[in-house]
Amino acid sequence: MQITFHKRAVGFTKLFKLNKLQPFTSLAQDPSTKPFYSSLIQQCIDTKSILDLKKIQTHIIKSGFLLTSSDKLIDAYIKCGSILEGRKLFDEMPERHIVTWNSMIARYVSQKKSKEAIGLYKMMIFEGVFPDEYTFSSIFKAFSELGSLREGQRAHGLSVVLGVEVSNVFVGSALVDMYSKFGKMRDAKLVADQVVEKDVVLFTALIVGYSQQRADCEALAVFVSMINEGVKANEYTFASILIACGNLKDLVYLGRVPVLQC
Secondary structure, three states: OOOOHHHHHHHHHHHHHOOOOOOOHHHHOOOOHHHHHHHHHHHHHHHOOHHHHHHHHHHHHHHOOHHHHHHHHHHHHHHOOOHHHHHHHHHHOOOOOHHHHHHHHHHHHHOOOHHHHHHHHHHHHHOOOOOOHHHHHHHHHHHHHHOOHHHHHHHHHHHHHOOOOOOOHHHHHHHHHHHHHOOOHHHHHHHHHHOOOOOHHHHHHHHHHHHHOOOHHHHHHHHHHHHHOOOOOOHHHHHHHHHHHHHHOOHHHHHHHHHHHO
């Protein structure tokens, strides 16, 4: 009687949990093993178990499925908090999918490792892999974190050449935030005007940028536009607006801020 996929998965999982993971020759030769490995990898992500993930990787290598499972393994290592293990496997891959590049870059940015993120971005371009909207939404943050305006502008230019629309709210917000942090409010406003569906991140980036440049009237104008478009402010928005009102000594407007948000 043929063993079903579910029974094999349950049986293998029990062995796995008991730390008795062993390579099964018959299982490795079965084409249906690939989704089976995905299920086990997901369990490792759920439990944040790097040790168990390494065991699965060892079994995958012996089974000959590493090439087709590398992307999932890298993503799993990253989600389990081990970017070093993920990068090690990433560097060993003969071919890398754009999703894998983006996962590595995004994780570096989230961990404030902007130099590593930019290094990977440059390596990506050198190898002929074109960045997409997810790449740019991360890398613009890295450039602003390091204060690399010129490189950020080059990346903006490349996104235009590649046809990546800044009207995309994630790309647009990251770009507005970058230009705002550099004090380039004219450029930030030009980008913001191209974004069709603006979110609180974009509006707040503009407001913070104007506030830092002591352009408090412009900051208040953006806040009003934000409210009119039905976007709810967050604590960062309110903090910047209160500063703007204080700079202008506009107590009347200051008193209306909570009302405008309702």
